[in-house]
Amino acid sequence: MNFTSLKNKIDKICKKKGIEDYQISYSSSEDASCKISGHTVDSSTVNTDMSFTFSCISEGKRGVYVCNVFDDATLENMVAKAYENTQCIDSEEKFEIFEGSKEYKHLEDNNTPLEKVDKIIEKTKEIQEKNLAKDPRIQESSETSTFAVKSDYKIANSKGLFLEKVLRYEGLYSEVVAKDKEDVTVGVDFKIAPLDEIKNLKAVEKALNRQNATQLETGTYDVVFDTDCVRQILATFCPIFIGKNVYMGLSLLKAGKGEKIANKAVTLIDDPFETTSPVKIHFDTDGVATYCKEIIKDGIQENLVYNLSTAKKAGVTTTGNSSGSEVTFYSLYFKPGEKTKEELLEEVGRGIYISEMKGFHAGANAQTGDFSIDSEGFKIENGKLVQPVKGFTVSGNFYKLLRDIEAFSSDLEFSFPSGLTRFGSAEAYVRNMSIAGK
Amino acid sequence: MIDKNLINEVIKVGLSTGADFAEVFIERKKYSAINMLDNRVSNISDSLICGLGLRLYKGIESVYSSTSDLSRTSIIRTAEQTARMIKTKNLEVINPASLHERINLNINKIKTVPSSASNKEKLEILKTAYFAAKNYDSIISQVSGTFIDEDRTFWVANSNGLYTSDRQIRCRLMIESVASKNGENQTGGARPGARKGLELFTEDIDPVEVGKEASRIAKINVNSDYLKAGVMPVAIENGFGGVIFHESCGHSLEATSVAIGASQMAGKLGQKIANSKLTAIDDGTIANAWGSYNIDDEGRPAQKNVLIDKGILKSYMVDTLNARKMKCEPTGNARRESFYYEPTSRMTNTYIAPGNDEDKDIISSIEEGLYCAKMGGGSVNPVTGAFNFAVLEGYKIHHGEIGESVRGASLIGTGSQIIQDIDMVGKYMKFGQGMCGSSSGMVPANVGQPLVRVKKITVGGR
Numbered sequence: 010m011n012f013t014s015l016k017n018k019i020d021k022i023c024k025k026k027g028i029e030d031y032q033i034s035y036s037s038s039e040d041a042s043c044k045i046s047g048h049t050v051d052s053s054t055v056n057t058d059m060s061f062t063f064s065c066i067s068e069g070k071r072g073v074y075v076c077n078v079f080d081d082a083t084l085e086n087m088v089a090k091a092y093e094n095t096q097c098i099d100s101e102e103k104f105e106i107f108e109g110s111k112e113y114k115h116l117e118d119n120n121t122p123l124e125k126v127d128k129i130i131e132k133t134k135e136i137q138e139k140n141l142a143k144d145p146r147i148q149e150s151s152e153t154s155t156f157a158v159k160s161d162y163k164i165a166n167s168k169g170l171f172l173e174k175v176l177r178y179e180g181l182y183s184e185v186v187a188k189d190k191e192d193v194t195v196g197v198d199f200k201i202a203p204l205d206e207i208k209n210l211k212a213v214e215k216a217l218n219r220q221n222a223t224q225l226e227t228g229t230y231d232v233v234f235d236t237d238c239v240r241q242i243l244a245t246f247c248p249i250f251i252g253k254n255v256y257m258g259l260s261l262l263k264a265g266k267g268e269k270i271a272n273k274a275v276t277l278i279d280d281p282f283e284t285t286s287p288v289k290i291h292f293d294t295d296g297v298a299t300y301c302k303e304i305i306k307d308g309i310q311e312n313l314v315y316n317l318s319t320a321k322k323a324g325v326t327t328t329g330n331s332s333g334s335e336v337t338f339y340s341l342y343f344k345p346g347e348k349t350k351e352e353l354l355e356e357v358g359r360g361i362y363i364s365e366m367k368g369f370h371a372g373a374n375a376q377t378g379d380f381s382i383d384s385e386g387f388k389i390e391n392g393k394l395v396q397p398v399k400g401f402t403v404s405g406n407f408y409k410l411l412r413d414i415e416a417f418s419s420d421l422e423f424s425f426p427s428g429l430t431r432f433g434s435a436e437a438y439v440r441n442m443s444i445a446g447k
Numbered sequence: 448m449i450d451k452n453l454i455n456e457v458i459k460v461g462l463s464t465g466a467d468f469a470e471v472f473i474e475r476k477k478y479s480a481i482n483m484l485d486n487r488v489s490n491i492s493d494s495l496i497c498g499l500g501l502r503l504y505k506g507i508e509s510v511y512s513s514t515s516d517l518s519r520t521s522i523i524r525t526a527e528q529t530a531r532m533i534k535t536k537n538l539e540v541i542n543p544a545s546l547h548e549r550i551n552l553n554i555n556k557i558k559t560v561p562s563s564a565s566n567k568e569k570l571e572i573l574k575t576a577y578f579a580a581k582n583y584d585s586i587i588s589q590v591s592g593t594f595i596d597e598d599r600t601f602w603v604a605n606s607n608g609l610y611t612s613d614r615q616i617r618c619r620l621m622i623e624s625v626a627s628k629n630g631e632n633q634t635g636g637a638r639p640g641a642r643k644g645l646e647l648f649t650e651d652i653d654p655v656e657v658g659k660e661a662s663r664i665a666k667i668n669v670n671s672d673y674l675k676a677g678v679m680p681v682a683i684e685n686g687f688g689g690v691i692f693h694e695s696c697g698h699s700l701e702a703t704s705v706a707i708g709a710s711q712m713a714g715k716l717g718q719k720i721a722n723s724k725l726t727a728i729d730d731g732t733i734a735n736a737w738g739s740y741n742i743d744d745e746g747r748p749a750q751k752n753v754l755i756d757k758g759i760l761k762s763y764m765v766d767t768l769n770a771r772k773m774k775c776e777p778t779g780n781a782r783r784e785s786f787y788y789e790p791t792s793r794m795t796n797t798y799i800a801p802g803n804d805e806d807k808d809i810i811s812s813i814e815e816g817l818y819c820a821k822m823g824g825g826s827v828n829p830v831t832g833a834f835n836f837a838v839l840e841g842y843k844i845h846h847g848e849i850g851e852s853v854r855g856a857s858l859i860g861t862g863s864q865i866i867q868d869i870d871m872v873g874k875y876m877k878f879g880q881g882m883c884g885s886s887s888g889m890v891p892a893n894v895g896q897p898l899v900r901v902k903k904i905t906v907g908g909r
Contacts, residue, residue: 046707053532054511056787057525060496075494077515083495094491097481097566102489126532150709150830186709186830193831227676257485258589259625261632334490368835371825372857372907376625376632381676381907383835383859402676402859402907445676445907 010079016165018081019063022088023167030106031065031088032166034294034333039123042156043133047149048141050133053126062333063087067095069103071318073334102318108168110298110329114282114291118175124157124204132181132204140185143213146220148186148193151212155181155204162290170296178287180425181207187216194219199425201287215364219385222397225446231360232403232442233353233389236422238366239434243341244424245369246378246407247432250277250304251336252313252323259376261408264323268310271411276344277305279314279330283340283433288426290339295331299339302328305411314338332429342433346417350436353418355392357438362387362394363403378407381445401446413439449473449499451546453519454604457501458543460526462606464533466503466510467541470605472744473499473517474786476597477562481569483577483592491566498786501529507772508533511789544608551611551741551748554734559644561596561618569594572620572648579658580624586669587662588627595619601786603746611746617642617737617891619880622658626665633671633854635664635839640880640891642735664821664840667852674841674853674908680816681858681901682809682844687822687879689894692727693797694827695834695862700754700762701780702769702792703886704830711832711863715760721866723758724802731779731795737880738795738893743781745790750779754797755866766792784888791887798895802872809871809900811847817856817906818842818849824881825858832862835907857907865901873897 012035023031037059044051060077065088072094074087137153157179165171180201187194196215200207234242249260256264271277281299282289293299295317303311315323316331330336348356365385373380381404387394415438423433454471461469475497482490499522500513510532514525561569577592596618604610619640626633637660641647648654683691696712704710712720721727731749733739740749745767752762765773766781769792782793810818818841825836838856842849876897883892 046709050508051707052509052511052789054513054789055528055532056513057521058498058513058515058787060515071490073490073492075492075496077496077498087495090493094493094566097491097570098488100484100487100489148708150707152707152709195828195830258627259632261630334492367828367833368826368857371823371835371837374634376634379855381855381857383833383857383907400859400905402857402905404676404855404907445905447678 012163015061015079018084019088022085026088026092028065028088028092030167031063032106032164033061033063035061035163036160038158038160040156040158041123041126041129042154043130044152044154045133045137046152050130053130055126063091065091065095066104066106067092070095070098071104102322104318106166106168107170107296107317109170109296113298116174116289116291119177120175121177123159124179128204129155129157132207136181136183136207136210140183140213144217146187146189146217147213148188151185153181153183164294164296166296172292172296174290176288179204183210183212185212185216187220189220192220201425219397222385222399225361225398225401225444227446228444229441230444231357231440233357233360233362234437234439235362235364236420236434236436238363239343239437240424240432241366241369242407243432243434245373246375247338247341248375250313252315253319253336255313256323261378262310264313266311269308270310271305271308272414273308274346274416275305275308275411275414276303277341278303278344279338279341281339285423286340286431288429288431290429293329293331294333295327297327297329297331299329338430340423340431340433342421342423343417343435345419345421345435348416348418350418350420353416353436353438354389354394357389358392360389361398361444362389366403380405380407401444404443404445410439413441415440448475448602449517451610453522455546457522457526458604458606460523461501461503461530462541462543464530465538465540466505466530466533468504468606469543470502470603470745471499472601472603472786474599474601476599476785478597479562479595481566481573481594483573485589486581488570499525500786501526502789503529503533504768504771505533509768509789513787543606546604546610547608549609549611551613553741554732555642555739555741557616557644558646560598560616561644562598564645568645572645572654576620576622576654576658579655580622580662583659583662584666586626586628586666587624589625591623593621601744603744609746611742613740613742615642615740616644618645618647620648620654620657622661624662624665626669628669631669633665633668635661635668637661638880640737642737642739667840668854671852671854674817674856674906676906676908678903678905680813681819681904681906682813682816683819683822683899683901685873685875685877685897687894688819689798689879689896690822690825690881691836691858691865692799692896693794693892693894694825694836695832696727696866697794697797698827699832699862700764701794702763702765702773705763706769706772709830712760718760719758720760720863721755721758722869724872725755725758725866725869726800727755727798728753728800729764729780729794729797733796736796736878736893737891743779744783745781747777747779747781749795752778764792764794766790782887782890784890788887791885793885793887793890794883794892796878796893796895798876798878799872799897799899801874801876801897804871804873806873806875806898809873809898810844810849812871812900813844813847816844818844827862834862835859855908859905859907865904868902868904869899870902871900873899
């Protein structure tokens with residue numbers, strides 16, 4: 010069933026039931042992927058998926074039903090159940106159906122067909138074989154996965170608003186295992202780009218560089234966090250910048266702007282149109298136009314993020330960050346600095362480069378800001394990476410970390426998108442981090 | 448839900464390009480979630496999602512397609528497209544066996560099906576737990592609560608003639624409390640669930656106790672000091688403490704990583720890999736347990752599998768594709784979150800079996816160490832076995848006695864080492880519930896153990 014027919018059917022049911030305020034958010038996707046371990050194609054998949062979310066509002070309360078079945082009886086039941094849900098809600102958060110923003114940024118849709126499975130398999134083989142051939146220490150248990158995805162988002166509501174965005178991108182992920190005697194190390198890398206443009210990944214080098222790691226002494230060190238580590242830290246603690254968490258006491262930040270919450274080197278930006286993003290979008294799930302905003306500017310708190318209902322409760326304007334019933338980020342990233350990675354290391358002189366941190370969902374608490382994370386890395390001596398080190402934990406608190414970041418390198422990189430969200434950072438130089446080793 | 452003739456046709460189309468096995472999976476899943484925050488009901492959402500997955504094997508190669516469009520046209524198109532993904536030079540088309548329906552023994556009896564209960568009934572449970580948490584102590588500044596229930600029916604048919612189905616129902620109550628003191632927040636949580644209907648919270652578990660437990664932990668943590676990091680002996684309490692075995696060793700025993708050699712446990716069947724005090728079991732047949740089912744997502748009945756017997760590796764957990772690769776029998780462990788995912792080997796109810804040590808002897812045997820009363824989530828790299836777990840509620844042990852509470856601790860080690868270092872095992876086994884993530888999505892998994900002693904482990908702290 011196409012979207013217009015679905016909308017017409019739902020319009021009729023709502024009219025019959027006297028429901029005036031409602032919205033349909035529709036998403037459909039096609040994806041294809043291939044995974045190879047050793048020299049064998051483990052699996053190749055093609056999926057086509059579609060679902061829509063019906064939400065209706067009664068006296069500011071919102072009831073929701075997610076569905077992918079179109080027969081009349083199911084749609085009738087869906088509308089009735091969503092309305093019934095509104096009657097049990099007593100939250101002070103008031104929802105509304107939005108008539109539309111004055112202006113939306115124009116974004117070109119990438120509507121070309123999904124990459125063919127054969128090409129995906131061929132590309133996966135090419136990169137996997139390159140990885141395996143690079144060094145005799147690389148093990149056959151190494152894996153490469155390639156994927157292509159195309160998604161179509163539409164929203165339509167009872168106030169006549171209709172918006173649509175088609176997203177399409179592909180990428181490749183390698184996890185390389187290196188073994189020398191009994192020392193097993195893993196290196197991971199990924200790239201989101203048209204398949205033809207993906208030539209090499211650094212997974213092999215990462216796995217090999219970690220070989221022969223030694224233990225690190227417990228102590229306080231000046232450290233440089235790899236971009237991947239900073240992105241993981243940001244992904245874990247970004248909920249503290251959500252306005253609702255602030256007014257619910259689930260973040261230690263205060264509402265409003267102007268407070269110094271970070272060192273001057275820190276500028277944090279949320280940009281739905283970040284140039285390199287494969288998931289740019291011009292509207293949020295409330296139908297509000299998205300825009301780029303600074304969360305922190307030169308260490309000063311500038312914005313928290315809101316959707317329509319949480320902004321109303323906080324007495325501010327929405328920032329266009331609605332995602333279903335939650336609030337989300339788009340490309341959330343620390344603004345890079347001027348120095349290259351090498352120049353930053355030179356500035357540090359002596360310390361620890363943290364290349365890998367694992368287990369954030371175990372060792373970090375988004376509500377307290379505390380983290381204690383199992384890490385690997387390299388000693389920095391005379392401004393150069395030297396001996397690999399492992400088996401130590403890096404501990405701290407995110408609120409304090411923001412104040413302790415001395416500088417970022419110029420080497421901005423982004424994480425894999427999760428929905429419309431991705432995190433970005435360059436390497437970060439932080440003084441006096443607590444490290445527990447041997 | 449889909450006509451048997453159409454299923455037959457899909458299997459035939461699937462086999463038309465030389466695949467030697469075809470499997471159709473059809474799913475209908477109802478899900479409901481109710482959320483409370485700030486003393487109020489903040490959100491109620493329901494969903495109904497249906498779809499079909501088709502998997503074909505050619506030797507040890509697997510191709511998979513799924514669609515949420517269950518029209519005849521879409522299903523046949525999916526079958527044709529999946530068949531084209533099979534690459535073969537010698538085209539030999541096999542005929543599928545005719546489908547014979549099998550009805551399975553129901554081990555998970557449900558009294559009150561949650562998907563047919565009213566919002567009011569579920570809200571009563573949630574509100575009781577929520578306000579028990581909120582009113583526990585004035586130090587509790589915020590509570591969030593969620594009640595979820597799922598009603599999943601699936602049908603699975605394959606070219607060997609299997610045609611069967613299962614209905615899997617579960618519900619869960621989750622309370623998270625925040626305690627605030629001197630501008631600082633600490634948290635506590637309780638999250639019981641089972642393959643049961645609403646009777647879980649009207650007959651078995653008192654929602655008041657769930658709420659109180661979440662706030663009790665939050666209050667203890669906000670009044671605790673950070674633990675100094677170091678290497679020490681640790682006693683890990685029963686229940687969710689079993690997450691350590693699940694993550695550090697259980698994942699390495701799943702055929703998903705064993706079959707490609709990406710597991711520290713690959714090739715070690717029959718070898719002594721753990722302390723002889725340690726016996727570990729994965730059992731999907733425990734009536735109404737969170738990780739149980741009548742049949743797995745390939746239609747095989749759930750099994751009780753002894754993984755490690757007194758330190759000797761006895762079995763892996765194996766799905767049909769990896770059974771081909773490993774040349775062994777599947778073990779009833781094939782699972783997937785939904786039709787969108789190709790199933791693979793996963794854990795069900797996985798636990799360290801009770802031993803002979805008394806709890807008091809385990810604690811008194813530790814001169815200076817850590818008692819982990821409640822464990823949190825963790826992560827592991829199955830290749831290296833390196834893991835990291837949060838301690839949600841911990842206490843120092845001084846001279847064989849449990850002392851002051853500590854916060855922010857984490858346990859860090861490797862799977863192969865910790866199973867050798869678990870050298871005392873208590874008598875009283877208990878389960879804790881979690882959601883386990885892997886390549887076939889998120890599935891409910893029970894973890895369990897009695898109180899155990901780890902003779903030496905790195906404890907992360909400040």
